[in-house]
Amino acid sequence: MENNIFTKKILYRYIILLFLILLFSEKLFAGNSFVKSRIRQGELRLYFSSKIERVTYFSIPLKDGTTKYVYDIHGATLPKGKGISHHTFRTVESFRIAQNSPTKVRVVIKSKEKALDKHEFKGKMLIIPLIAGRYVVGFSDSLSSSAKESKKDSSSKKYHYRIVIDAGHGGKDTGAICCGNKIEKFIVFSIASKLKKKLEAKGFKVYMTRDDDSFVKLPKRTEFANSKKADIFISIHANAAPSKKTRDIFKGIEVYYLSPAKTQRAKDAAEKENAVMFEGKDFYTKNEYLSLLNREKIVESHKLGLDVSNEMLKNVRSHFGSVLNGGVKPANFWVLVGAQMPAILIETGYITHPKEGENLMNNYYKELLAKGIADGIELYLSRVYK
Numbered sequence: 001m002e003n004n005i006f007t008k009k010i011l012y013r014y015i016i017l018l019f020l021i022l023l024f025s026e027k028l029f030a031g032n033s034f035v036k037s038r039i040r041q042g043e044l045r046l047y048f049s050s051k052i053e054r055v056t057y058f059s060i061p062l063k064d065g066t067t068k069y070v071y072d073i074h075g076a077t078l079p080k081g082k083g084i085s086h087h088t089f090r091t092v093e094s095f096r097i098a099q100n101s102p103t104k105v106r107v108v109i110k111s112k113e114k115a116l117d118k119h120e121f122k123g124k125m126l127i128i129p130l131i132a133g134r135y136v137v138g139f140s141d142s143l144s145s146s147a148k149e150s151k152k153d154s155s156s157k158k159y160h161y162r163i164v165i166d167a168g169h170g171g172k173d174t175g176a177i178c179c180g181n182k183i184e185k186f187i188v189f190s191i192a193s194k195l196k197k198k199l200e201a202k203g204f205k206v207y208m209t210r211d212d213d214s215f216v217k218l219p220k221r222t223e224f225a226n227s228k229k230a231d232i233f234i235s236i237h238a239n240a241a242p243s244k245k246t247r248d249i250f251k252g253i254e255v256y257y258l259s260p261a262k263t264q265r266a267k268d269a270a271e272k273e274n275a276v277m278f279e280g281k282d283f284y285t286k287n288e289y290l291s292l293l294n295r296e297k298i299v300e301s302h303k304l305g306l307d308v309s310n311e312m313l314k315n316v317r318s319h320f321g322s323v324l325n326g327g328v329k330p331a332n333f334w335v336l337v338g339a340q341m342p343a344i345l346i347e348t349g350y351i352t353h354p355k356e357g358e359n360l361m362n363n364y365y366k367e368l369l370a371k372g373i374a375d376g377i378e379l380y381l382s383r384v385y386k
Contacts, residue, residue, distance in 0.1 A: 031077040034097070034105055037084045039130070042364075043138050044087065044095070046107065046126040048076060055121050062110075066093060069109045069116045073126060076105040089130050090319075090364050131319070161232070161381055162205045164225035166335065167192035168237040171215025176240035182351040185213065187360050188236045191348060194370035195236070202378055222338040232304065232377055233343035235335050238360060239350045247352040252324030253316075254347040255309045257301035258337065259330030300342040302328065303383075308344060308376030315372035320365060323349075323356075342380075346373065 033049040054074040061067050077099065084095045084107070093110040100106035109116065113132040120127055120136040127136045167189040169175035175184025192208060199206045207228050209221045225233045241250035305328040316323050326347070336343045348369055349356040359365045 031103060032073075032075050034073075034076060034078050034082050035124075036082075037087065037097075039087055039089060041137055042089075042129060042131045042134060043136065044084070044089075044109070044128040044130055045138055046073075046084075046128075048073070048124045048126070051123055052076070052121045052126055055119070055126060057117065057119065059117075066110055066112055067114065067116075069111060069128075071107040071109075071119060071126070071128065072100060073105045073107070073121075075103055077103075078105050090362065092130055160205070162207065162228055162230045163199055163232045163234065163377060164207045164209060164228055164230040165192045165195055165199075166209040166221045166225075166233065166235040168235060168335070170210050170213055173215055176238060176351055178240065178351045178357060182357050182361060184238045184240075184351060187238050187351065187366075188348070189213070190363075191366050191369055191373075192236050194367055195234070195373050198370050198374040199377065202374060204377075218335045219338065221335055222340075222343070225343075226338070226340050230341050231381070233336075233339045233341055234308075234373065234377070235333070235343070235345040236373075237345060237347050239347040239352075241350060241352040244352075247350075248354065250350050251353040251356050252326030253309065253312055253349055254326030255305040255328045256331040256333055256336075256345040256347070257298065257305045257328070258339070258343060259298065259332060297339075297342060298330075301336075301344055302330075304342045304377070304380045305344045307380040307383075308346065308373055311376035311379065312346075312369055312372030315368040315375070316359075316365065319368060320359060323359075 032052065035047040035049055037044065037046045039045070052073060052075075056072045056074070057070065059067050059069050078097060082097075084097045087095045091112050093112070094108075096108040096110075098106055098108075107128070109128065109130070111130070113130070115132045116129060118129050118133070118135050120139070122139055125138075127138045129136060167185075169185040169188065171185075173185065175188070177183050189210070196206045196208060207224070207230070209224050210216050221235070222233065239250070239254065241247040309325070309328050313323060313325055331345075333345045336345055349360050351357045351360055
């Protein structure tokens with residue numbers, strides 16, 4: 001009798017244990033789960049639920065000239081519904097992720113690049129550069145505490161510099177249009193938005209003359225910059241050839257700065273925008289001051305234009321090959337009239353040109369343009385405001 005009772009107790013405990021195992025089996029055997037992925041700064045970044053212990057790598061050259069790059073994340077599992085095939089990148093034909101074995105997740109990247117072997121993993125993240133020869137840049141959080149403090153101090157100083165970004169056109173003013181889908185106001189707003197994020201990441205205070213597809217009168221744009229006491233004013237545009245016959249001829253990135261006013265209309269516009277500064281002053285005092293102000297602003301705008309142009313071209317050429325340098329030139333653009341700070345207008349390319357038009361529709365190309373502009377602004381400010 002006692003043996004039967006003891007046997008029943010043991011059996012009852014086994015049933016409870018089996019029930020608990022079945023109930024929590026998913027948690028017990030889940031391993032290091034894949035959480036999410038994203039592409040940033042030309043890198044595929046993979047995030048997991050816990051620390052990555054081991055990653056192995058090999059590549060398979062294919063007959064079509066591409067290469068399959070294979071990365072095995074050991075001790076990892078792939079939850080149902082998770083994947084990376086939704087990603088796109090200009091040098092990559094496909095992204096795949098799968099459960100290769102019960103304890104190994106495999107990532108396969110089919111790419112035109114010849115060597116993607118600079119991957120790194122740290123903590124819960126694996127980073128794979130998608131450009132040959134590139135090293136990982138995404139582990140900024142691994143900076144030493146002293147480096148973080150230094151970076152914080154630098155950002156704090158930069159935060160005092162104010163930059164106004166003017167996305168050209170907007171609303172009823174579409175700007176240039178080509179081929180049905182290339183509309184200047186949308187292209188330049190996309191570049192301006194990316195530029196804002198990059199400048200803020202560098203520690204600058206940034207304002208936009210328009211935050212959506214709205215129409216803003218040209219004089220209001222520099223008025224806005226003046227009201228914000230901006231240190232820099234950047235107006236972003238895209239160019240267009242004068243006719244279909246010349247669309248293959250007109251190309252290149254151009255940067256403009258306001259030259260000495262050569263027409264009465266330009267002089268009158270500058271007078272109107274700066275009128276509040278000269279109330280009560282006589283004609284000669286006012287004109288002498290304007291002349292001095294303009295000379296200083298022209299020189300600084302030219303310097304800013306050179307730095308921005310050089311950095312833009314360096315960035316886009318590194319990944320998109322030859323891009324024509326249209327130069328840094330003086331011109332009487334209305335949108336620059338009245339700005340009380342160094343100001344430039346950037347023509348990011350010709351939407352009517354077959355190649356440049358496609359580039360301006362490419363998200364990565366616009367990222368590189370924005371990075372170049374941001375780097376140029378940072379370089380200029382580092383030289384002027386030491």
